[in-house]
Amino acid sequence: MSLNRTNNIKQLAEEELDVLILGGGINGAVAAASLAAKGVKVGLIDKGDFAGATSSNSSNLAWGGIKYLESHEYRLVNKLCKSRNNLMKHYPSSVTEVRFLTTIQKGFRFPVWFVFMGTLAYWLFGRLFTMAPKYLTRNTIKQLEPSIKVTGAQAGFEYSDAFLKDNDSRFVFNFITAAAKKSAIVANYVESVNAVRENDQWVIQAKDKTNDQAFTIKAKTLINACGPLVDQVNKGTKQKTSHHHLFSKGVHLTVDRISKEHRVLAFFASDGRLFFVLPMGSKTCIGTTDNQVESHQTSVTDEDRQFILDNANTLLELDKPLTKDDIIAERCGVRPLAIEAEEGVADWVALSRKHAIDVNKADKHISIFGGKLTDCINVGDEVADIIEDLEISMNRSDALWYGEPADQVKAKFMGEVEEFNIDKLTPKGALEPLSSRFWRRYGEDAFVLVEAIKQNPAKANLALEHTEFTWAEIDWVAENEMIVNLDDLLRRRSKATLVIRKELLDNAEGLEAISKRLFGDDAQQKMDEFRGRTNFNRI
Numbered sequence: 001m002s003l004n005r006t007n008n009i010k011q012l013a014e015e016e017l018d019v020l021i022l023g024g025g026i027n028g029a030v031a032a033a034s035l036a037a038k039g040v041k042v043g044l045i046d047k048g049d050f051a052g053a054t055s056s057n058s059s060n061l062a063w064g065g066i067k068y069l070e071s072h073e074y075r076l077v078n079k080l081c082k083s084r085n086n087l088m089k090h091y092p093s094s095v096t097e098v099r100f101l102t103t104i105q106k107g108f109r110f111p112v113w114f115v116f117m118g119t120l121a122y123w124l125f126g127r128l129f130t131m132a133p134k135y136l137t138r139n140t141i142k143q144l145e146p147s148i149k150v151t152g153a154q155a156g157f158e159y160s161d162a163f164l165k166d167n168d169s170r171f172v173f174n175f176i177t178a179a180a181k182k183s184a185i186v187a188n189y190v191e192s193v194n195a196v197r198e199n200d201q202w203v204i205q206a207k208d209k210t211n212d213q214a215f216t217i218k219a220k221t222l223i224n225a226c227g228p229l230v231d232q233v234n235k236g237t238k239q240k241t242s243h244h245h246l247f248s249k250g251v252h253l254t255v256d257r258i259s260k261e262h263r264v265l266a267f268f269a270s271d272g273r274l275f276f277v278l279p280m281g282s283k284t285c286i287g288t289t290d291n292q293v294e295s296h297q298t299s300v301t302d303e304d305r306q307f308i309l310d311n312a313n314t315l316l317e318l319d320k321p322l323t324k325d326d327i328i329a330e331r332c333g334v335r336p337l338a339i340e341a342e343e344g345v346a347d348w349v350a351l352s353r354k355h356a357i358d359v360n361k362a363d364k365h366i367s368i369f370g371g372k373l374t375d376c377i378n379v380g381d382e383v384a385d386i387i388e389d390l391e392i393s394m395n396r397s398d399a400l401w402y403g404e405p406a407d408q409v410k411a412k413f414m415g416e417v418e419e420f421n422i423d424k425l426t427p428k429g430a431l432e433p434l435s436s437r438f439w440r441r442y443g444e445d446a447f448v449l450v451e452a453i454k455q456n457p458a459k460a461n462l463a464l465e466h467t468e469f470t471w472a473e474i475d476w477v478a479e480n481e482m483i484v485n486l487d488d489l490l491r492r493r494s495k496a497t498l499v500i501r502k503e504l505l506d507n508a509e510g511l512e513a514i515s516k517r518l519f520g521d522d523a524q525q526k527m528d529e530f531r532g533r534t535n536f537n538r539i
Helices: 005-014 026-037 074-090 112-125 138-144 168-181 227-236 302-315 373-389 407-419 434-455 471-480 486-492 502-506 511-532
Strands: 016-022 042-045 095-105 134-136 153-164 185-187 190-198 201-208 213-224 243-256 264-268 274-280 283-287 291-293 329-340 355-360 365-370
Touching: 005 185, 005 213, 016 026, 016 201, 026 042, 026 168, 026 365, 026 373, 042 168, 042 190, 042 213, 074 095, 074 112, 074 153, 074 373, 095 112, 095 138, 112 153, 134 138, 138 153, 153 168, 168 185, 168 373, 168 434, 168 486, 190 227, 213 227, 227 243, 227 329, 227 365, 243 302, 243 365, 264 302, 274 302, 283 302, 355 373, 365 373, 407 434, 434 471, 471 511, 486 511, 502 511
Parallel strands: 016 042, 016 213, 042 185, 095 264, 213 365
Antiparallel strands: 095 153, 134 153, 190 201, 201 213, 243 283, 243 291, 243 329, 264 274, 274 283, 329 365, 355 365
């Protein structure tokens, strides 16, 4: 495995690739992991950090798409439920079942019994993989969730979907790691400045954005997995496609924990769209908005904040109304929605998150549109089929290219943890034992962390106040997770900035020490840059 930026950039400049992927979000990450597992010589670059855009701004759900039942997209719901189940099966530590509790207000556009029948149909589409839905009276709702305001509600129900125990960007990064372990050459903060097709290959002029050094990458095939930037990048490479993107803006706010239960509260907001109150460790995430925007470059507005706060205050029984001062952090991203080019202006609200892949066989160019985390495995499989059809050689086998390590590997890890009492060293106040955290976040590499703690128990000590990072993790991350800025560590490799107020992190004990470990002589500059940032938190 190589997650050393300097070495990887050198390799990208020296080796001719079968495939170069532009974009390190979920689509690019699964494409790289799938192809690398099949022996394809693949590279991946992103002009920012991995999972730096849409893939770090989701609701952290692996969602089967219950709302698409209303628009009669039964095939899509069937596909997404199957994909959700597959993620739960193969990532049992990371993707877990979570109950949704929904109330239906008086005057809603459908009768309660009809909506409840929809949850039963959804359960059937999900192949009975989760717990069955339950119909709930107003009294039962109040007993289960005192935080729900039942005034005006007719009744409600519970149903199940899946939830990411870590954040979405961490889940994406683990696909990047899996690709690198299979010899993919990956690098963040590397921009494709220009790409042209010459002599049956793509010649990409690239730039390392950390030092402005230019270099050339050559590849037989080019995959555009740039998420919201797919259309813009295709203009630069003169690609004409059947699809293009429309954008829907989604905003989430983090506040102190509202519900004591680990369940998602799902409502229909004042404009009729779904609205969630989501568990996020010791905090609660509320949202999201769903507004069409013209550009992927968007931000949280006062109107967005007020919409979310107003709906939360209307739907929840709180000790006191939520205000802007209660916002710990906020995040904003766009959902790229795939649309057929000939459709012109579409009813964007009705558009689903299904993906589309356009192929230019003559140029050996692939564009990936739309999609969502739930459907990521299908994207990886489809890309591999297309690459094979483009006559790029690969090794096909029955071995899965995704999933957590085998049960016997986990059993061995847990045996070592128990033998050396590693969990007894879990820092005070941590939300889970070290063994659970290490295994879920690092997989087989967790053995290295345990060995480091065995050699020096002080490595289990908390490295950064208000977080759960141990020194064993910081040492590992420094060498193996391509951390270029503190944002990479605290926003995308973890969810620290999403659950901790900025002023607390800015002045956290240990920030200087971990910065020195990560950046050496550049530590002060990196801290100053981090403290000057406001785009991931409330302004």
